[in-house]
Amino acid sequence: MTPLQSIGAFRAGFPEARFIVEDVIGEGEKVVVRYSVEGAHTGNFFGIPATGKQISMGGISVYRVIGGKLAEAWVQYDQLGLMQQLGVIPMPG
16 A cells, blocks of 8 residues: 555545644655644544544654655554554453
């Protein structure tokens, strides 16, 4: 899945999510963005029907930019925490 497809899938499940940019660091061809996301699960998210639950999670993305265009992207976010907040995976204990 490309970064744009992933963003589209996330936006389908959380159409009014708010992304908060915490840090942006750039060096050479690479840009790192640390962010947090808050919103309600009001749409289908990778086959998970809307739950109406509020979520909050953090993530870090590293982008390689060449000639002003995105060449590569590496994205890490709290997928386990997200699934637990949605009730798909039980919380420990």
